[in-house]
Amino acid sequence: MKKTEIKRQLVIEKIADHLLANGMKEASLRRLAAAAGMSDRMLLHYFVNKDELLTAALILITERLIVMLEGARLEQLPYPILLPHLAGMMKNPQIRPFLRLWLELVSLSSGAEAACHAAAQQIRDIFFDWMTAVLKVEREEERKPLAALAFATIEGLVLLDALDSGSLIESALEGVKMQNR
Amino acid sequence: MKKTEIKRQLVIEKIADHLLANGMKEASLRRLAAAAGMSDRMLLHYFVNKDELLTAALILITERLIVMLEGARLEQLPYPILLPHLAGMMKNPQIRPFLRLWLELVSLSSGAEAACHAAAQQIRDIFFDWMTAVLKVEREEERKPLAALAFATIEGLVLLDALDSGSLIESALEGVKMQNR
DNA sequence: TATTATATGTAGCGATCGCTACACAATTAT
DNA sequence: ATAATTGTGTAGCGATCGCTACATATAATA
Numbered sequence: 001m002k003k004t005e006i007k008r009q010l011v012i013e014k015i016a017d018h019l020l021a022n023g024m025k026e027a028s029l030r031r032l033a034a035a036a037g038m039s040d041r042m043l044l045h046y047f048v049n050k051d052e053l054l055t056a057a058l059i060l061i062t063e064r065l066i067v068m069l070e071g072a073r074l075e076q077l078p079y080p081i082l083l084p085h086l087a088g089m090m091k092n093p094q095i096r097p098f099l100r101l102w103l104e105l106v107s108l109s110s111g112a113e114a115a116c117h118a119a120a121q122q123i124r125d126i127f128f129d130w131m132t133a134v135l136k137v138e139r140e141e142e143r144k145p146l147a148a149l150a151f152a153t154i155e156g157l158v159l160l161d162a163l164d165s166g167s168l169i170e171s172a173l174e175g176v177k178m179q180n181r
Numbered sequence: 182m183k184k185t186e187i188k189r190q191l192v193i194e195k196i197a198d199h200l201l202a203n204g205m206k207e208a209s210l211r212r213l214a215a216a217a218g219m220s221d222r223m224l225l226h227y228f229v230n231k232d233e234l235l236t237a238a239l240i241l242i243t244e245r246l247i248v249m250l251e252g253a254r255l256e257q258l259p260y261p262i263l264l265p266h267l268a269g270m271m272k273n274p275q276i277r278p279f280l281r282l283w284l285e286l287v288s289l290s291s292g293a294e295a296a297c298h299a300a301a302q303q304i305r306d307i308f309f310d311w312m313t314a315v316l317k318v319e320r321e322e323e324r325k326p327l328a329a330l331a332f333a334t335i336e337g338l339v340l341l342d343a344l345d346s347g348s349l350i351e352s353a354l355e356g357v358k359m360q361n362r
Numbered sequence: 363t364a365t366t367a368t369a370t371g372t373a374g375c376g377a378t379c380g381c382t383a384c385a386c387a388a389t390t391a392t
Numbered sequence: 393a394t395a396a397t398t399g400t401g402t403a404g405c406g407a408t409c410g411c412t413a414c415a416t417a418t419a420a421t422a
Contacts (some may be wrong), residue, residue: 003398003399004398004399007399008364012342016219023291023292025289025292028378028379028380029379029380029381030379030380038400039400039401039402040380040381041382041400041401041402042399042400042401043380044380044381044382045214045398045399045400048287049380049381050380050381053229075186076357078326079360086305088199089348100291103287103288103293103340104288106284106288106340106343107284107288107289108206108286108288109203109343110281110284110285110343111204113204120344121245121344124341124344124346124349125327128349142356142359144352144353145352145353145355145356145358145359146360147352147356148349148350148352148355148356148358149334149352149353149356149357149360150356151333151337151349151353152337152338152340152341152349152350153330153333153334153337154337155336155337155341156332156333156334156335156336156337156338156340157333157337157338158304159284159287159333159334159340162287162288162290163290163301163302163305163307168305168309168329168332168333169329169333171325171326171328171329171330172326172329172330172332172333174326175326175327175328175329175330175331176321176327176330177326177362178323178326178327179260179327179330179361180360184367184369184419185369186366190393209408209409209410210409210410210411211408211409219370220370220371220372221410222370222371222372222411222412223369223370223371225367225406225410225411225412226368226370230410231410231411354400
């Protein structure tokens with residue numbers, strides 16, 4: 001009797017792909033159904049409503065993100081090295097869709113959508129925890145503050161990236177170098 | 182025969198207020214019309230379509246932002262002082278709506294809406310120019326890179342703020358202090 | 363004053379949205 | 393084999409969206 005459950009999982013995978021590729025603004029039930037290769041009617045057979053579907057897909061996305069960051073784990077780097085490294089990761093076509101989607105979720109979560117807010121917060125935590133683990137510090141009490149600072153800065157760069165502000169990003173990274181000279 | 186033009190300006194003011202107060206997601210023609218105290222039919226009498234209306238309102242908003250930042254001009258501050266100062270400004274109820282709206286515009290501009298993209302880029306430039314002017318540097322070649330870095334960091338804090346991540350913001354500011362000790 | 367242009371209201375079109383009612387086939391359980 | 397449960401398709405509801413046709417009132421111009 002688990003055939004339904006298997007199908008459900010398959011659908012969730014496809015919806016997650018679609019969300020990462022196209023963002024939340026293309027996420028009407030009919031479009032999502034097309035992406036999953038079925039009718040909207042069937043989507044609502046597997047999921048009680050759109051919100052539950054989105055929640056499931058966003059949870060899968062966060063799980064994928066965890067796996068990906070786990071795979072990208074590297075030896076600890078000190079702040080001035082870590083930041084340009086992260087800026088490079090930001091352009092990685094495997095990671096970039098997560099950042100874009102996350103930006104959209106943050107913006108949406110200011111409003112109503114409960115699923116978006118929860119997902120946005122969870123993705124924030126995932127990124128921050130990873131950043132905390134990968135930062136090399138001289139004294140442990142520096143870890144959390146510097147990780148938070150690196151996180152905030154990278155987010156700012158993500159925002160600039162969404163606005164095609166490449167030169168500003170380069171300038172900011174230049175600023176990091178200057179600061180730690 | 183300028184009565185129409187006067188009315189137009191009045192409408193633009195009210196729409197701008199509404200956008201700052203409620204964001205872009207509540208910006209259907211009918212809602213905007215209610216905010217302007219008229220019917221949607223009349224809105225489309227004064228403006229050829231929704232896009233033109235939004236563009237006009239967003240332009241007014243950027244003008245207001247310029248005036249506000251001009252008023253908030255302060256003597257130049259060095260980076261480690263400027264950043265917490267900006268973080269404080271971020272919570273100012275006069276400025277916060279601009280930041281929230283700007284975040285939403287950036288997210289929207291990744292997609293289609295032309296008006297949003299243009300407005301988002303312009304607001305970015307306004308903030309960055311102001312940041313550049315208000316930063317105190319020891320050598321002039323530091324100005325642009327450090328302003329860009331400060332800008333990116335503040336934007337990251339805006340993002341965190343939209344997610345109710347107050348403690349992360351505090352940590353990040355603590356990180357700034359540590360870095361410049 | 364007569365004519366023309368501008369201002370405002372009512373109603374609704376066609377598209378899309380999330381979602382549901384109804385019908386029927388396929389599978390499973392008894 | 394019969395009954396009950398589960399899967400799938402068609403059609404459409406009511407709401408909202410941006411926008412428009414049509415009508416009339418008001419004002420500007422001749």
